[in-house]
Structures are given as C-alpha cells and as structure tokens.
Amino acid sequence: MTTRMAEPIRTFRHFRDVPQNIWRWKDFSPAEIACRGTGQLKLHPEALDKLQALRDRLGKPLIVRSAYRSPVHNASLKGAAPRSKHMDGTAFDIAMANHDPVVFEKAAREVGFLGFGYYPRSGFMHIDLGPARSWGEKFPVRPVPFAPEAPPAREALAESRTLKGTGAAGVATIGAAGVEVAQDVLAEAQGAILPLVPYLDTLRYVLIALALAGLAIVIYARLDDWQKGHR
Known part of the structure; x- marks a missing residue:
C-alpha cells in the first residue's frame, strides 16, 4: 500500500x-x-x-x-x-x-x-x-433559511410574444422605409425600371399593414400578461 x-x-x-x-x-x-x-x-x-x-x-x-x-x-x-x-x-x-x-x-x-x-x-x-x-457565541438561528439560488422562471426570449410582435413591427417599419428610399432611387432611373414603380406602392402598404399587426400583437401580449399577473 x-x-x-x-x-x-x-x-x-x-x-x-x-x-x-x-x-x-x-x-x-x-x-x-x-x-x-x-x-x-x-x-x-x-x-x-x-x-x-x-x-x-x-x-x-x-x-x-x-x-x-x-x-x-x-x-x-x-x-x-x-x-x-x-x-x-x-x-x-x-x-x-x-x-x-x-x-x-x-x-x-x-x-x-x-x-x-x-x-x-x-x-x-x-x-x-x-x-x-x-x-465565541454562536450565530442566532435564522427564522427563514436562504432560498435556493435559482433564477426566476421567465418566458424564453425566443418564445416571447412581445418580442415577436416588436420584431415583426420593427422589420416591417424598416422595410417600409426602405421601400420609400428604393422608390426614390428607382424614380431617378425611370428609363429602365419605370414599369416596377407602381408595384412599390402596393409593397409599401403591405409592409405597413404587417407593422400594425405586429404592434397589435405587442398590445395584446401586454394586456394578457397584466391580466395573469406577469408584470
């Protein structure tokens, strides 16, 4: 040994x-x-x-x-x-x-x-x-022991309805702004791409609608969380 x-x-x-x-x-x-x-x-x-x-x-x-x-x-x-x-x-x-x-x-x-x-x-x-x-004198017994050091349960960021709605609204808003910029650029190049310009208006309205839908999701999620006590 x-x-x-x-x-x-x-x-x-x-x-x-x-x-x-x-x-x-x-x-x-x-x-x-x-x-x-x-x-x-x-x-x-x-x-x-x-x-x-x-x-x-x-x-x-x-x-x-x-x-x-x-x-x-x-x-x-x-x-x-x-x-x-x-x-x-x-x-x-x-x-x-x-x-x-x-x-x-x-x-x-x-x-x-x-x-x-x-x-x-x-x-x-x-x-x-x-x-x-x-x-020495021993420490007094604590009436309440330490709680386990576990992080509070939170909704996963990837699953958060609020973040999903905010993300959709953000993407759509940026997209709508981008369409306006693209429309201005294309307007300057009317010769070759003029046929595409009318469709940009339609695309812009679609993206604005998507942004409004995203904001609606955010508002609904906040109200739902408030009702359930998830503040």
Whole structure:
C-alpha cells in the first residue's frame, strides 16, 4: 500500500510570486489567501484543499475576510491570538453574509475543519485545521433559511410574444422605409425600371399593414400578461 506524501508548505514573499502552474484552487486566488497587511503568502496545500472542498460542497462563493497572516501583521491586530493558526496558513475567516451559519458549519466539519470561532457581531466564522475546539457565541438561528439560488422562471426570449410582435413591427417599419428610399432611387432611373414603380406602392402598404399587426400583437401580449399577473 502506497502512502501519499504530504505536499510541502511554501512561503512566498508576495502573492504575485506564486507560480501559476502550482495554483490549483479554482475558486480562490493567491491575493485572497495572502496576508492583508504585507502581501506575503504561506501556501498550505492541505488547508486550501479543504477550503476548496467546502466551496464545492456549499455551491456558493466563500468571502474570505482573512486567511494567512504574517507574524508582523498578526501582532499588529488588536485581539489576535499570539499563536494564531492564521500564521500557519491553516485558518480562514469566512463572511456569513451569503451563508446560513448552521449549514456552513456542518459542511465545514464534514470536509475536515476542526477549529471554529463564532463572531456574529462581526459577521464571520473562523475555521481551521485544529485541534478540535470552539469559542465565541454562536450565530442566532435564522427564522427563514436562504432560498435556493435559482433564477426566476421567465418566458424564453425566443418564445416571447412581445418580442415577436416588436420584431415583426420593427422589420416591417424598416422595410417600409426602405421601400420609400428604393422608390426614390428607382424614380431617378425611370428609363429602365419605370414599369416596377407602381408595384412599390402596393409593397409599401403591405409592409405597413404587417407593422400594425405586429404592434397589435405587442398590445395584446401586454394586456394578457397584466391580466395573469406577469408584470
């Protein structure tokens, strides 16, 4: 049985120094994970794998408030733990603005995070690789869970009666205008094409009728939608 060797933990002076070919976490960028104060980045593959797994499980963006912190930056923050896991690159503070904290915590535990800190007043939850522990006052349970992120049902553009009517009216109007231009041009070339001129009047009236029909379709569709509550 072969044992997979742990990937090395690497530190970069600045997140711009991270080679593109080693960054495999598709929903995050080095800038998001780097130290907010210095731009330094400690790349911890195991922690980032779990963060990506959490993102995949939840199916929603994770707003990273804080990830890696350099020792200098960590020391400058009021209330930061002197031995914070952020300095190891194994901790993340994630905003709860777009997440149900209960669902988020459950998913985070399932992918392997062990340490949890609750900061409801600041609107984020701390997660790290452990040891297993928790602190802070938990987020209050939301009376109404987040609704599924599905786009509202709308009439397909290609099937929209309003667009069909508007398109027909537009085409017919442009066509009628084009006929007038063509009529003027043909009138100047009476010699060869004079027999065609009388038919252009008829064509123009046909296209105008088509335009009026298209507008009638638009008005009918709007009234029908209004009656059905599709405003």
